[in-house]
Amino acid sequence: MTFISTSKRFSDFLNDISQKWQKAWEEEKIFEASPDYSRKKFYTTVAFPYPNSPFHLGHGRTYVTCDIYARFMRMRGYNVLFPMGFHYTGTPIIAMADDVAKGDKELIDIFKNIYEIPDDVISKLVDPLFMANYFKEEIKKAMKEIGLSIDWRREFTTIDPEFSSFIVWQFGKLQEKGFIVRDTHPVGWCPVHHIPVGMHDTKGDMEPEIGEFTLIYFESDLGILPAATLRPETVFGAIAIWVNPDANYVITEMDGKKFVMSEKAAFKLSFQIDNLKTLNTLKGSELAKHYAINPITGNKIPILGAGFVDPMTGTGVVMSVPAHAPFDYYYLKKVKQDLPVISVISVEGQGEALAKEMVDKTNPKGDEDLEKLTEQVYRMEYNKGKMKSNIIELTKPAYRDEFKTLVGLSVPEARQKITEFLIDKKLGRKIFEIMNRPVYCRCGNEVVVKILKDQWFLDYGNPEWKSLAKKLISKMNFIPPEARKDFEFVADWLQKRACARTRGLGTPLPWDKKWVIESLSDSTIYMAYYTIAHLIKKYGLKPSQLSSELWDYVMLGKGDPSAVSKSSGIPQEVIEEMRKEFIYWYPLDIRHSGKDLIPNHLSFFIFNHAAIFPEELWPKAIAVNGFVLLEGKKMSKSLRNIIPLRKAIRMYGADVVRITLTSTADMGSDVNFSDSYAKSVTDALRNFYELSEKITEYKGDQEGFPEIWIKNKLNQMVIEVTRYMENLDLRNSLNELLYNLSSYINEYVEMVKAEGREPNGRILKELLEVWTKIISPFAPHFAEEMWHKLGHTTFVSLEKWPEVPESSVNLYEDLVHEYHKKVLEDIQSILNVYKGTPKVIRIFVSTPEELTLLKNALEITSRGGSMKEFIEKNRPREKVDVKLYQKIFEEARGLDDNMRKLIITYDFNEEEALKQGLNYLRYKLGGKEIEVKSAKEMDKTKYKKDALPLKPAIFIE
Numbered sequence: 030m031t032f033i034s035t036s037k038r039f040s041d042f043l044n045d046i047s048q049k050w051q052k053a054w055e056e057e058k059i060f061e062a063s064p065d066y067s068r069k070k071f072y073t074t075v076a077f078p079y080p081n082s083p084f085h086l087g088h089g090r091t092y093v094t095c096d097i098y099a100r101f102m103r104m105r106g107y108n109v110l111f112p113m114g115f116h117y118t119g120t121p122i123i124a125m126a127d128d129v130a131k132g133d134k135e136l137i138d139i140f141k142n143i144y145e146i147p148d149d150v151i152s153k154l155v156d157p158l159f160m161a162n163y164f165k166e167e168i169k170k171a172m173k174e175i176g177l178s179i180d181w182r183r184e185f186t187t188i189d190p191e192f193s194s195f196i197v198w199q200f201g202k203l204q205e206k207g208f209i210v211r212d213t214h215p216v217g218w219c220p221v222h223h224i225p226v227g228m229h230d231t232k233g234d235m236e237p238e239i240g241e242f243t244l245i246y247f248e249s250d251l252g253i254l255p256a257a258t259l260r261p262e263t264v265f266g267a268i269a270i271w272v273n274p275d276a277n278y279v280i281t282e283m284d285g286k287k288f289v290m291s292e293k294a295a296f297k298l299s300f301q302i303d304n305l306k307t308l309n310t311l312k313g314s315e316l317a318k319h320y321a322i323n324p325i326t327g328n329k330i331p332i333l334g335a336g337f338v339d340p341m342t343g344t345g346v347v348m349s350v351p352a353h354a355p356f357d358y359y360y361l362k363k364v365k366q367d368l369p370v371i372s373v374i375s376v377e378g379q380g381e382a383l384a385k386e387m388v389d390k391t392n393p394k395g396d397e398d399l400e401k402l403t404e405q406v407y408r409m410e411y412n413k414g415k416m417k418s419n420i421i422e423l424t425k426p427a428y429r430d431e432f433k434t435l436v437g438l439s440v441p442e443a444r445q446k447i448t449e450f451l452i453d454k455k456l457g458r459k460i461f462e463i464m465n466r467p468v469y470c471r472c473g474n475e476v477v478v479k480i481l482k483d484q485w486f487l488d489y490g491n492p493e494w495k496s497l498a499k500k501l502i503s504k505m506n507f508i509p510p511e512a513r514k515d516f517e518f519v520a521d522w523l524q525k526r527a528c529a530r531t532r533g534l535g536t537p538l539p540w541d542k543k544w545v546i547e548s549l550s551d552s553t554i555y556m557a558y559y560t561i562a563h564l565i566k567k568y569g570l571k572p573s574q575l576s577s578e579l580w581d582y583v584m585l586g587k588g589d590p591s592a593v594s595k596s597s598g599i600p601q602e603v604i605e606e607m608r609k610e611f612i613y614w615y616p617l618d619i620r621h622s623g624k625d626l627i628p629n630h631l632s633f634f635i636f637n638h639a640a641i642f643p644e645e646l647w648p649k650a651i652a653v654n655g656f657v658l659l660e661g662k663k664m665s666k667s668l669r670n671i672i673p674l675r676k677a678i679r680m681y682g683a684d685v686v687r688i689t690l691t692s693t694a695d696m697g698s699d700v701n702f703s704d705s706y707a708k709s710v711t712d713a714l715r716n717f718y719e720l721s722e723k724i725t726e727y728k729g730d731q732e733g734f735p736e737i738w739i740k741n742k743l744n745q746m747v748i749e750v751t752r753y754m755e756n757l758d759l760r761n762s763l764n765e766l767l768y769n770l771s772s773y774i775n776e777y778v779e780m781v782k783a784e785g786r787e788p789n790g791r792i793l794k795e796l797l798e799v800w801t802k803i804i805s806p807f808a809p810h811f812a813e814e815m816w817h818k819l820g821h822t823t824f825v826s827l828e829k830w831p832e833v834p835e836s837s838v839n840l841y842e843d844l845v846h847e848y849h850k851k852v853l854e855d856i857q858s859i860l861n862v863y864k865g866t867p868k869v870i871r872i873f874v875s876t877p878e879e880l881t882l883l884k885n886a887l888e889i890t891s892r893g894g895s896m897k898e899f900i901e902k903n904r905p906r907e908k909v910d911v912k913l914y915q916k917i918f919e920e921a922r923g924l925d926d927n928m929r930k931l932i933i934t935y936d937f938n939e940e941e942a943l944k945q946g947l948n949y950l951r952y953k954l955g956g957k958e959i960e961v962k963s964a965k966e967m968d969k970t971k972y973k974k975d976a977l978p979l980k981p982a983i984f985i986e
């Protein structure tokens with residue numbers, strides 16, 4: 030095909046060849062992987078998707094990263110398995126179908142105008158199953174169009190009854206080990222749909238973090254004001270109560286007592302506190318007419334209104350402690366209340382009342398500054414604060430004895446004691462709160478904490494289970510390596526997790542079938558299922574045949590296959606084939622995902638593998654990449670800020686999208702999809718394609734200095750890219766492949782032109798062949814096309830990755846060429862300031878003896894030796910030499926790496942090298958006359974400049 034060079038046409042061309050090669054791969058089944066004992070295996074997976082929307086660019090990055098690595102390993106000779114399934118379980122699909130049913134305008138608009146879903150399909154999306162099936166097909170198309178090298182024979186969905194039998198087996202195992210418990214526990218909760226809410230049920234995938242507030246009961250004539258605080262130890266200095274004057278408050282009844290709190294807080298707390306009855310409603314401003322009593326000091330204190338009080342946090346009632354809370358001091362000062370600032374905590378090296386001082390000193394501009402100050406004050410007092418002795422006089426006489434032991438205690442110790450005291454004396458209690466609130470359920474409602482009674486939990490807090498998981502983490506590899514500490518942190522922090530819901534698609538809990546196992550619990554060891562999913566289909570096995578005994582044998586090698594065969598009716602050979610195939614692929618070699626899955630899917634994957642499988646079958650590595658962002662936020666279905674992947678493929682071509690998504694940033698960093706980068710990738714690919722067309726015209730057949738140079742450059746590139754690829758450093762690999770190599774090719778063409786000859790077409794073809802192989806994991810369709818254009822009939826996707834032993838790299842020509850470029854630069858900088866028309870450029874090269882001196886100076890400087898030592902050792906003959914020696918020593922100090930390598934490693938003759946590069950210099954300088962001589966021939970009376978080794982004296986006449 031002759032290619033016409035406009036950007037638009039090239040994208041069309043890329044799309045055409047993509048379809049052609051996808052069809053060919055599918056027809057030839059080249060990605061179907063079966064056990065092959067003659068090769069090493071490599072098993073990789075990426076998080077299976079929720080088909081509740083089509084794929085967007087964010088998915089593109091994560092799935093293509095996995096594919097690039099799969100393709101790389103395949104070319105390195107591994108038998109690679111890359112399978113795919115679809116996650117139908119739980120709320121993401123139901124919530125999306127509900128939104129369509131509710132006529133959510135924004136969502137329908139996105140489906141219609143951004144994803145271009147036809148109207149007649151949209152109306153059917155109200156049915157969750159229809160939605161899941163429809164988007165599954167849509168996502169599959171996107172996966173094929175972006176060129177993922179998947180073995181589709183193993184595809185399944187998590188509501189297939191065959192898969193359910195596997196989950197039933199898994200849950201049986203967990204229960205046997207005591208890792209599933211029935212308990213009462215606080216969980217994130219959707220107050221409208223009445224279901225527990227984990228990260229995947231929320232907008233923007235935020236895990237609800239549950240923490241505790243202490244309530245301190247301040248009596249008032251309207252009822253108890255339960256001030257919510259994280260710092261009960263400051264109660265001695267509480268001199269007022271804050272409420273939000275514009276919010277609604279309610280008087281409620283709890284255990285026969287009246288409590289006043291915000292209406293929103295009362296609703297929220299009704300999920301934690303039984304029998305919370307609302308009696309009256311009033312505005313916050315009305316409360317501000319009353320007084321409260323500090324339960325510890327017994328003082329009568331005012332109730333004040335402040336807009337910063339969030340009625341949804343805690344109880345909407347806050348105690349005011351100006352000495353230790355920047356907000357309190359700042360706002361108290363504003364309303365000019367003549368109230369005392371009572372400090373009860375001292376911090377060594379700081380003044381009397383930390384919050385007051387920080388506010389006075391920094392003069393905050395608003396709430397954002399105050400928040401930062403609050404964090405600082407809290408942190409300093411928590412780490413270094415001690416309770417002051419004045420708390421005794423501040424306390425009412427009845428409690429004084431109790432608090433004597435508090436004086437001098439650290440803040441954490443005092444906090445614990447005062448909380449126990451408050452609870453014991455019924456002057457307070459604890460409540461749970463979402464600490465990273467607001468977190469929104471996918472249905473749009475704010476998540477609250479519910480104390481879930483008598484529920485099924487996966488007990489990730491079980492010490493035995495935790496230590497197994499930590500052991501697995503310690504044996505695992507992580508890319509990037511920094512991710513290890515994130516996994517360690519999550520493993521420490523994970524506790525009980527509700528594992529069943531009353532809503533959503535999925536597998537019923539085997540022993541309590543009104544519950545459905547939720548989405549983060551049935552997606553932990555599904556990688557094991559892929560290994561035999563195709564055999565279940567091939568042999569037409571029925572779900573009823575897939576008993577726990579069968580799974581015990583296939584997954585754990587437990588039991589007797591002939592007995593399993595008898596009880597299940599599955600032929601024994603089939604059972605043994607399943608076991609063999611599982612053992613062939615397991616353990617999983619690497620699992621890819623975006624970093625959002627670290628605290629959930631990926632950590633649960635670790636825990637469940639550690640619980641169920643023996644150590645030799647534990648997964649070996651996890652790779653997590655950063656996000657694709659849109660307008661500064663993770664591109665996400667639930668945030669609705671998406672660009673469809675298939676649309677981008679149509680615009681730019683699959684390979685350009687693959688490269689743009691995966692190779693603009695380091696693995697761990699987030700990226701924005703950049704149109705200008707996509708265009709530059711398009712141009713770079715086009716340049717290589719054009720080169721493949723041109724090489725037939727290059728008739729040169731010499732193998733001189735330029736050929737040796739370019740071959741060496743290529744070899745170095747292969748070594749470097751291989752190293753980068755092994756560490757999934759896609760950005761640096763791509764930089765080498767797309768940009769550096771093309772500048773080397775341009776340089777090579779210049780070098781041969783300088784010699785007045787044509788490039789060597791055969792060498793360039795060999796170079797393009799190697800390049801085509803290495804670019805193929807990134808741009809597989811383009812690479813196949815190039816490979817065939819270069820005269821091959823095989824699939825480049827199955828070719829062997831080029832191997833270059835480090836020992837075969839000879840840097841000499843490379844370094845000499847660097848030397849030529851350095852001299853060229855020096856000449857050009859002189860020409861830039863030269864007035865007049867230059868006739869001849871005279872170059873005087875320093876002597877081999879002086880080069881030896883430079884070598885010696887380098888040796889001395891590299892071990893920190895002095896100039897004195899250098900001069901004494903080499904004893905200059907005359908005074909004039911001393912100056913030269915000094916210059917050489919200075920030069921050694923500043924010499925760049927390339928020149929160092931050149932003179933230390935090789936027997937380098939500067940004059941010869943320069944003469945050899947004369948053609949190149951002349952060509953680069955537009956054909957100017959150049960004369961090269963030894964510095965010995967320099968007439969010192971005429972030319973008043975020293976030639977230094979590697980820095981010849983240059984004169985323009």
Ligand SMILES: Nc1ncnc2c1ncn2[C@@H]1O[C@H](COP(=O)(O)OP(=O)(O)OP(=O)(O)O)[C@@H](O)[C@H]1O
Binds near residue numbers: 079087234654667668
């Ligand atoms: N913006 C993104 N950037 C990189 N990877 C992403 C992005 N969005 C999703 N992924 C990855 O895609 C995989 C499948 O995710 P999933 O099906 O949950 O989609 P999602 O877009 O995160 O869902 P939602 O938007 O509904 O939270 C996960 O590995 C996830 O990390």
